[in-house]
Amino acid sequence: MNEQQHLQTLSDIKRIMERSSRFISLSGLSGIWAGLSGLGGAWIACSWLNSYYAAWEARGGYSDADYATLRMRLMLLAASVLLVALAGGAYFTWRRARRNGLPIWDATSRKVLVNICIPLVTGGLFILGLIYNNQVSLIAPSCLVFYGLALVNASKYTLTDIRYLGLAEIVLGILNIFLVRRGIYFWTLGFGVLHIIYGMVMWWKYERKTREIMN
Amino acid sequence: MNNPIGNLNKLFDSRIRLGVMSVLMVNEEASFNDLKQLLEVTDGNLASHLNTLEENGFLKVHKGFVGRKTNTTYSITKAGEKAFKSHLAALENMIRFMQ
Numbered sequence: 001m002n003e004q005q006h007l008q009t010l011s012d013i014k015r016i017m018e019r020s021s022r023f024i025s026l027s028g029l030s031g032i033w034a035g036l037s038g039l040g041g042a043w044i045a046c047s048w049l050n051s052y053y054a055a056w057e058a059r060g061g062y063s064d065a066d067y068a069t070l071r072m073r074l075m076l077l078a079a080s081v082l083l084v085a086l087a088g089g090a091y092f093t094w095r096r097a098r099r100n101g102l103p104i105w106d107a108t109s110r111k112v113l114v115n116i117c118i119p120l121v122t123g124g125l126f127i128l129g130l131i132y133n134n135q136v137s138l139i140a141p142s143c144l145v146f147y148g149l150a151l152v153n154a155s156k157y158t159l160t161d162i163r164y165l166g167l168a169e170i171v172l173g174i175l176n177i178f179l180v181r182r183g184i185y186f187w188t189l190g191f192g193v194l195h196i197i198y199g200m201v202m203w204w205k206y207e208r209k210t211r212e213i214m215n
Numbered sequence: 216m217n218n219p220i221g222n223l224n225k226l227f228d229s230r231i232r233l234g235v236m237s238v239l240m241v242n243e244e245a246s247f248n249d250l251k252q253l254l255e256v257t258d259g260n261l262a263s264h265l266n267t268l269e270e271n272g273f274l275k276v277h278k279g280f281v282g283r284k285t286n287t288t289y290s291i292t293k294a295g296e297k298a299f300k301s302h303l304a305a306l307e308n309m310i311r312f313m314q
Binding site for chain 1: 230238245
């Protein structure tokens with residue numbers, strides 16, 4: 001055995017340790033996709049809110065039926081945005097895993113998923129409780145805070161950069177709870193803009209080089 | 216001065232055994248299938264290397280069930296951790312020694 005072989009062995013050990021404990025296929029493009037879905041959703045929500053207030057002005061007062069319709073539409077919109085973001089995110093990550101010849105469903109991706117889901121499902125139920133109690137102004141900050149906690153929690157099992165995205169989401173959520181009337185802006189910033197920035201940074205940092213090698 | 220090769224463990228000459236130990240150093244436990252997937256080896260090959268490691272007291276084996284399927288998981292023992300660490304240190308020493 002010579003020096004070169006020892007170095008090779010050490011780098012193999014490091015690679016196996018990393019690969020077995022962290023899910024490294026999470027793609028930056030998933031983040032960009034999620035951010036674009038968030039921006040699109042926010043844009044639609046804004047236009048619905050505008051027409052809701054325009055109708056309020058025209059009528060000269062509040063309408064129960066209008067409010068119920070708006071609430072139902074916004075909830076459906078939020079669910080669709082989540083679905084679109086997740087589907088696209090899963091696709092880009094699957095594509096990256098396949099390119100690198102790594103499995104997408106293994107012990108590490110399971111750990112990431114479980115650790116994201118604990119705070120996220122808690123948050124989901126908490127938010128259902130808010131809707132039930134008609135505390136709609138607290139929905140946006142709660143989304144941001146629980147989502148941020150989910151990312152921080154999962155960062156132990158994937159590329160650690162996601163921890164900073166999580167912390168940023170938590171900060172936005174906390175600011176939002178003191179400025180509840182600005183929910184839509186914080187939401188757009190947190191789920192749209194931050195995701196796009198994060199995705200671009202991740203892509204630049206981890207995926208740009210491998211692409212150059214492959215082309 | 217100590218012989219730098221002295222601490223290299225013969226047992227870890229095999230890349231598969233070294234791989235198993237690397238995985239178990241950073242994971243509380245790993246199942247047979249996880250190891251197989253990570254190290255890209257056949258069932259028989261992996262099983263025989265796992266046996267060797269177990270016989271040397273480096274691994275603990277937990278046999279369990281998921282539904283009706285057997286689910287065997289492995290974790291590292293204190294002795295295994297110690298042996299792996301001194302093997303790593305020996306490797307690093309040798310690299311330093313040769314420079």
